[in-house]
Amino acid sequence: MSQFILSLIGGIFVSATAGYLGTLMLQKRMALVAGPLGHLTLPGIALALLYGFDVSLGAFPFVILGIILIWLFEMRTKLPMEALTAVVFASGVALAFLFLPIEQAEAALVGDISQVSFVETAVTAVLCLLIFLVMRKIFSKMLLISISEDLAKVEGIDIKKYNLIYLGCIAVIVALGAKMVGGLLTAALVAIPACAAKNLSKNMRRYSFLSPFFGAISAVSGIFLFQFFSLPAGPMIIISATLIFLISLVFKKR
Amino acid sequence: MKVLEIKNLNVALDGEKIIKDLSFEVKDGEILTILGPNGAGKTVLLKTLLGFLPYQGEVLWQKKTKIGYLPQGLTQLKVKDLPLSVEEFFKLKKVTKEETLKFLKSVGIEENAFLEKRIGDMSTGQFQRMLIAWVLISKPEVLLFDEPTAGIDVGGEETIYSLLHRFWKEKNLTVLLVTHDLNIVYKYSSDVLCLNKKGIACSGPPKEVLTTDLLEKIYGTEIKFYQHKSS
Numbered sequence A: 001m002s003q004f005i006l007s008l009i010g011g012i013f014v015s016a017t018a019g020y021l022g023t024l025m026l027q028k029r030m031a032l033v034a035g036p037l038g039h040l041t042l043p044g045i046a047l048a049l050l051y052g053f054d055v056s057l058g059a060f061p062f063v064i065l066g067i068i069l070i071w072l073f074e075m076r077t078k079l080p081m082e083a084l085t086a087v088v089f090a091s092g093v094a095l096a097f098l099f100l101p102i103e104q105a106e107a108a109l110v111g112d113i114s115q116v117s118f119v120e121t122a123v124t125a126v127l128c129l130l131i132f133l134v135m136r137k138i139f140s141k142m143l144l145i146s147i148s149e150d151l152a153k154v155e156g157i158d159i160k161k162y163n164l165i166y167l168g169c170i171a172v173i174v175a176l177g178a179k180m181v182g183g184l185l186t187a188a189l190v191a192i193p194a195c196a197a198k199n200l201s202k203n204m205r206r207y208s209f210l211s212p213f214f215g216a217i218s219a220v221s222g223i224f225l226f227q228f229f230s231l232p233a234g235p236m237i238i239i240s241a242t243l244i245f246l247i248s249l250v251f252k253k254r
Numbered sequence B: 001m002k003v004l005e006i007k008n009l010n011v012a013l014d015g016e017k018i019i020k021d022l023s024f025e026v027k028d029g030e031i032l033t034i035l036g037p038n039g040a041g042k043t044v045l046l047k048t049l050l051g052f053l054p055y056q057g058e059v060l061w062q063k064k065t066k067i068g069y070l071p072q073g074l075t076q077l078k079v080k081d082l083p084l085s086v087e088e089f090f091k092l093k094k095v096t097k098e099e100t101l102k103f104l105k106s107v108g109i110e111e112n113a114f115l116e117k118r119i120g121d122m123s124t125g126q127f128q129r130m131l132i133a134w135v136l137i138s139k140p141e142v143l144l145f146d147e148p149t150a151g152i153d154v155g156g157e158e159t160i161y162s163l164l165h166r167f168w169k170e171k172n173l174t175v176l177l178v179t180h181d182l183n184i185v186y187k188y189s190s191d192v193l194c195l196n197k198k199g200i201a202c203s204g205p206p207k208e209v210l211t212t213d214l215l216e217k218i219y220g221t222e223i224k225f226y227q228h229k230s231s
Helices: A003-022 A034-051 A055-076 A081-099 A102-110 A118-147 A149-154 A159-181 A186-199 A204-229 A233-251 B042-049 B086-091 B097-106 B112-116 B124-136 B154-170 B182-188 B212-219 B221-230
Strands: B002-013 B016-027 B031-035 B056-061 B067-070 B142-146 B174-178 B191-196 B199-204
Touching: A003 A118, A003 A159, A003 A186, A003 A204, A003 A233, A034 A055, A034 A081, A034 A102, A034 A159, A034 A186, A055 A081, A055 A159, A118 A149, A118 A159, A149 A159, A149 B067, A159 A186, A159 A233, A186 A204, A186 A233, A204 A233, B002 B042, B016 B042, B016 B174, B016 B191, B016 B199, B031 B042, B031 B182, B042 B142, B042 B174, B067 B124, B086 B097, B086 B112, B086 B124, B097 B112, B097 B124, B124 B154, B142 B154, B154 B174, B154 B182, B191 B212, B199 B212
Parallel strands: B031 B174, B031 B191, B067 B142, B142 B174
Antiparallel strands: B002 B016, B002 B056, B191 B199
């Protein structure tokens, strides 16, 4: 299979799944999580590039570390989440540049999809499908938690458990996204399509359809621009998503 | 018959004792209002009864009591931005469309078109009535309502309480209610439990225990207004 088709398949799967996950970033607290996680992938990506193994594999342990950090921060301190994310954010970038060879900085920061293998694409697709299925199963519970934790508790929902599952899904998608759009931009894959979809939805059915759809379109558009105009794929995916967001603002129902 | 029995309940949050040595019981079919100034531990008490908070002492519910809970401060603001329709909100409880319509109707929301409405677009009064329907649709036997009319105007408030009263009668409910509105207490409560920072300040039927002296003791001087109203 040609490199182009493989990139396209991987891109669509990751972006659509990220978009779906984004629809549940309804709480401010959650929305802020993807950002620092994305930046935390940078040291992992740096190591992967340095020693020549898969970028997502390098990113993943760092994302897990990030989740543990954020979770601990939240339990142990009373600092606002914004302050904590700022701490994690900056340390991720700083740590990466400690040992990232400067000629490979671009790949780490904005991704590189020009060399994906068939196996990588297959693994990516399977992981995305798994996340999608898990999310579909816990979607309504997560939604109730985000409306009111107290109401969720009365319904017997174990909030910590579901938040952890959700964070786990975010971790995997951020690691996968890191390869495609880089550590700096991976959080945007989760956030931007969802924001655009929210502007155009008055119910969940539409919202959770539009968000992955916008994610997929952004990926296709970015990868096409890369293939035929030699523009960098990662940034173009995000810029496409941003364009969709801007258009959604025009049509936003008040 | 006793629905709930509390014995020597102690609750501390972050090392601060909020509830000290509280004992009381709730009988089947009672409307118990929990009164008290801010910080007396009313909300903490409800949350403890629900098992959300760690405590010492005993909280004994009658076996398999189904509880409906409307938490404090679940205002529309929180869901204003959410692309969630009324129907989808009820679907979170896995109920049918027919049931949803029936329960919405029972709280005075009659049009079927409401199912499609975004919950952020409802009026405050409608939203609060919809929440009551949402709680009731699970067919609870005991209701724990924490200031269900906060942020609602006087007319809307009356509607909410007369609704609650009607359901209480129709469905043989037991109700534990936190409110600051003494008129409501006199009108609807069968019993009242006054909390202040020292513990129980009163308990019994409102007409017997809510004397002006006592109210002054619980709330301080603000009570003059009520004294005038209730005498």
